[in-house]
Amino acid sequence: MQIIRASDMGFCWGVRRAVDMMEQQAAGGLPIISLGSVVHNEQVVEHLRGRGVGVAASAAELSGDRVAITAHGVGPQVLQELREMGKEIIDTTCPIVTRSQRWAKKLADEGFAIVIFGDPNHKEVRGVLQWAGNRGYAITEDEIDSLPGDMPSRVAVLSQTTHNPQRFANFVALLLRKRIDRISDLQMINTLCHATSGQQAAAEELAGLVDIVVVVGGRESANTRHLVEVCQARGVATHHVETESELQPAWFDGRERVGVTAGASTPDFVIDAVIARLEQFSSAVPA
Ligand code: SF4
Known part of the structure; x- marks a missing residue:
């Protein structure tokens, strides 16, 4: 059995x-508390805990003076609450998420309804919704009919950053088809x-080369789950694991090539441990 790594996987920049x-x-000696998990990956959370x-x-559970905003970002009400609590804020919001937030605020201020193609319970989307004030709606393609009839006729469509491009394109087309009589812009x-x-x-690409794929990443990680969907859509046997301990040898019976990919929140040390476990069954080759 060969092990083939995806050409692009793991921690995003x-x-x-x-x-x-x-x-x-934290290396300066003063502890930091992050507001929510840094990423949807337990192993990263533990790794950071060990470093302070x-x-x-x-916000109600925060202790200490210093709080870190995670890469998913937060909304303006949360920032305001932290300032009122007197916290020193270390903002690690990903610049790509910041760009979404700025667009949501700018266009909402101009009178647009902000329709976000995404999961309203996802942390990044919750933040962007707050920047849209009371003009934000987060929905998927199955929920277009739930948009209110009295929504502003000028509509801006954004996507949760981690969504599949083709799904986003289809969503925009479907929104236009279903709401053409109510959209002026x-x-x-x-x-x-x-x-x-x-x-x-x-x-x-990997799913087309192998007969089984192992997707490594947190169960709560949206982008890891999207990788699972992408591989399943190619019709290849796909298993989602958080760590090497979940790998079951029986999955690989009769398989000749196993592919490994990992979500953007999966650290290198977790991927390496999965591959090391797979190597116990086989020999690895580069992609
Ligand atoms: S996956 Fe999220 S955190 Fe990573 S680069 Fe993209 S927007 Fe930023």
């Missing part, structure tokens, strides 16, 4: 930047992140 910023700040970066689930702002679309393209 935005997550690497956020983790580096937090580690550097704790986690609080909400439609602006599509491409807020997709190329880091994840590159990883999705690499996963798709």
Whole structure:
């Protein structure tokens, strides 16, 4: 059995930047509490905890003077709340997310409804929605009919950064088809992140080369789950694991080539451990 790595996988530069910023700040000796998990990956959270970066689930649970905003960003009300609490804010929001937030605020201020193609419960989307004030709606392609009839006729469409480009394009087309009688002006702002679309393209390519794929990443990680969807859509057997301990030898019975890919929040040391475990069954070759 050969092991083939995706040509693009693992930490994106935005997550690497956020983790580096937090580690550097904590290295000074003053602890930091991050507001929510840095990324959707338990192993990264533990790694950072060992370096003085704790986690609080909400502002009410924060201790200490210093708080880090994660790469997903937060909305203006959260920032205001932290300022009123007198916290020193270390903002590691990914610049690509910041760009989405700025577009949402600018166009909402101009009177547009802000329709975000995304999951309203995802941390990044919750933040962008707050920047859109009371003009924001986060929906997927199945929920277009739920948009209110009295929504502003000028509509700006943004995407959760980690979504699949083709799905976003289809969403925009469907929105226009379904709402053409109620839209006077439609602006599509491409807020997709190329880091994840590159990883999705690499996963798709990988799925065409192998007969089983292992996708490594946190169960709560949206971009990891998208990689699973991409591989499944190619009809290849796909298993999502968080760590090497979940690998089951029976999955690989009769398989000749196994592909490995990983979400943008998966650190190198977790990927390496998965590959090392797979190598116990086989020999590795480069992609
Ligand atoms: S996936 Fe893209 S938008 Fe999200 S943190 Fe990474 S670089 Fe930034």
